[in-house]
Amino acid sequence: GAVVSQHPSRVICKSGTSVKIECRSLDFQATTMFWYRQFPKQSLMLMATSNEGSKATYEQGVEKDKFLINHASLTLSTLTVTSAHPEDSSFYICSARKDRVTREQYFGPGTRLTVT
Amino acid sequence: GENVEQHPSTLSVQEGDSAVIKCTYSDSASNYFPWYKQELGKRPQLIIDIRSNVGEKKDQRIAVTLNKTAKHFSLHITETQPEDSAVYFCAASIGGSQGNLIFGKGTKLSVKP
Numbered sequence: 001g002a003v004v005s006q007h008p009s010r011v012i013c014k015s016g017t018s019v020k021i022e023c024r025s026l027d028f029q030a031t032t033m034f035w036y037r038q039f040p041k042q043s044l045m046l047m048a049t050s051n052e053g054s055k056a057t058y059e060q061g062v063e064k065d066k067f068l069i070n071h072a073s074l075t076l077s078t079l080t081v082t083s084a085h086p087e088d089s090s091f092y093i094c095s096a097r098k099d100r101v102t103r104e105q106y107f108g109p110g111t112r113l114t115v116t
Numbered sequence: 117g118e119n120v121e122q123h124p125s126t127l128s129v130q131e132g133d134s135a136v137i138k139c140t141y142s143d144s145a146s147n148y149f150p151w152y153k154q155e156l157g158k159r160p161q162l163i164i165d166i167r168s169n170v171g172e173k174k175d176q177r178i179a180v181t182l183n184k185t186a187k188h189f190s191l192h193i194t195e196t197q198p199e200d201s202a203v204y205f206c207a208a209s210i211g212g213s214q215g216n217l218i219f220g221k222g223t224k225l226s227v228k229p
Contacts, residue, residue: 034216043205043221044160093159103148103215107159 003027004096006108013084014116021079021111023094029074030096034105035067038091050077084115118143118210122220130228135196137223139206140188148209149182149189150217155202163204164191196227 003026013019023033032051036044048064050056050071058064066088068080077096081088091112095105119142129135141149147168152160166173166180166189173180177196182189189208193200203224207217 044219046216046218049216100215103209103217104150104162104165105217106162107152109159110157 002096002098002104002106004094004106004108006094006111008111009109010112010114012114012116015085016083018080018082019084019113021081021092021094021113023077023079023096023108025075025096025106028096028098030077031074031099032097033071033077034095034097035069035077035079036093036095038093038110040091044093047079081113084113086115089113089115118146118208118218120206120208120218120220122206122223124223125221126224126226128226128228129196131196131198133196135191135193135200135225135227137191137204137206137225138188139190139208139220140186141208141218142187143208143210144187146208146210148215148217149180150207151178151180151191152205152207152219153202154205154222160205193225196225198227198229201225201227 005024007022035047047062048056048058050069052071052074056069071077091110093110094108097105122139150165153163154160164180166182177194179192203222205222206220209215
C-alpha cells in the first residue's frame with residue numbers, strides 16, 4: 001500500500017502562536033512531499049514542495065518565513081505555521097510521492113487549523 | 117505555467133446513468149494525469165490515472181481517456197451509484213523533473229437514488 005498519516009487532524013490555536021503539522025509516509029520512503037492548502041469548496045493549492053535533505057521550494061505568493069517546512073527524513077515532513085492569524089485558518093493536506101518516475105501522490109488525511 | 121481547466125463544476129445524475137467530467141491542460145510536456153475523489157472532510161483518493169503514452173484506461177466502472185493533441189482528458193463513470201457522490205479533481209503533472217501536480221477546480225458529483 002501507500003499510506004500517509006498526518007497529525008494532528010484538528011488544531012485550534014490562538015492568534016500569534018505557532019503550530020506544527022506532521023506528515024508521515026508509513027509504508028514507503030517518500031522522495032518528495034508536498035503541502036497543500038484547501039479552502040472550503042475549493043481546489044487544492046500547492047504551497048510548497050520538499051525533498052528530503054534539501055530546502056523546500058515554495059510556490060509564488062507563499063511566505064517561506066511564515067510556513068516553515070522541514071523534510072528531515074524520507075518518511076517525515078513538517079509544516080510549521082508561525083505567528084498564526086485567523087486568515088491562516090484552513091485545511092492543510094500533505095501528500096507524498098514514492099519516486100519521480102511514477103509520479104503518483106498519496107494524500108494524508110489533512111489538518112483542520114482554526115486560529116482564534 | 118501549467119493551467120488545468122475542469123468542467124462542469126457541478127454535475128447531478130440519476131443512479132445508473134453515466135457521468136463525464138472533462139479537463140484541459142496547457143503544458144504540452146505534461147505526461148501524467150491522475151484523478152482524485154474527495155469526500156467531504158476527507159483526503160483526496162487516487163481513483164485512476166493515465167500516462168501520455170496511453171489513450172485510454174479502464175478500471176471497472178471508471179475510465180479515463182486522453183487526447184494529447186487536443187490536450188484534454190476525461191473521466192467516465194458508468195452505472196453511477198449514490199456512493200460515487202463526491203468532489204472529483206483532475207490534475208496534470210507539470211513538465212520537467214519535479215513533475216508537480218496542478219489541480220483542476222473540482223467537480224461536485226451528486227448521484228440521486
